[in-house]
Amino acid sequence: MNNPMDLLMKPEFYFPFLLWSIVWKGLALWKAASKRQLIWFGLILVINTLTVFEIIYVMYLNRFDLDNGKILNFLEKKFKKKKV
Secondary structure (H helix, E strand, O other): OOOOHHHOOOOHHHHHHHHHHHHHHHHHHHHHHOOHHHHHHHHHHOOOOOOOHHHHHHOHHHOOHHHOOOHHHHHHHHHHOOOO
């Protein structure tokens, strides 16, 4: 019988995860660089969150012009406490 942990020792097990991570990180870096968002570019480049941060940036945060504070206005409206 083979040990199930032997699968983790094989490089081909990690290849899909590596490819997934490279694609998302590349896309997020491309978008941050094209918008000249140096802070976001640096954060995406340095922080490794198994593509969670990159997907959030590409799918959600990239929709806003982060340099002009539009994201803060959106978040204030979204989470503003309603008067009872």
